[in-house]
Amino acid sequence: MKEKFEKFMAGRYGVDQLSNALNVLFILLVVIGLISRNTLIWWIALIPMFYNYFRMFSKNFSKRYNENRIYTNMMSPVYNFFDKMKLKFQKKQKRDKKKYKYYHCKNCGQELRIPRGKGKVVITCPICKHSFEGRS
Ligand SMILES: [Zn+2]
Structure with missing residues (x-):
């Protein structure tokens, strides 16, 4: 065919x-x-x-x-x-990358954006409530 x-x-x-x-x-x-x-x-x-x-x-x-x-x-x-x-x-988008750091939730894969320059923080996913530590 x-x-x-x-x-x-x-x-x-x-x-x-x-x-x-x-x-x-x-x-x-x-x-x-x-x-x-x-x-x-x-x-x-x-x-x-x-x-x-x-x-x-x-x-x-x-x-x-x-x-x-x-x-x-x-x-x-x-x-x-x-x-x-x-x-x-x-x-x-590039400007945003200077102000924010992007993470992916380890549980559900949701993209999370946190403000930079706050040291070590606990990030809680708004979708599945899974929380993990990360550097901002
Ligand atoms: Zn999640």
């Missing part, structure tokens, strides 16, 4: 960033259609879905490649924005 599929897909374009976006758009439209009970939106949702399948099975690589390039160029400010947000978030 898998072999057959691979044979079928050989020489076909497959998926790229644009197909992921089309998938998301399709799901989004279906959800909106479900919430609003608007059947017209369901029909509209079929457009990105069919376009996605058409691109996946297409043998015109250069055309599909260009479509994806146009899309990624268009979306680059959005991707940059998310990259920046991710960086900010990671920096914040």
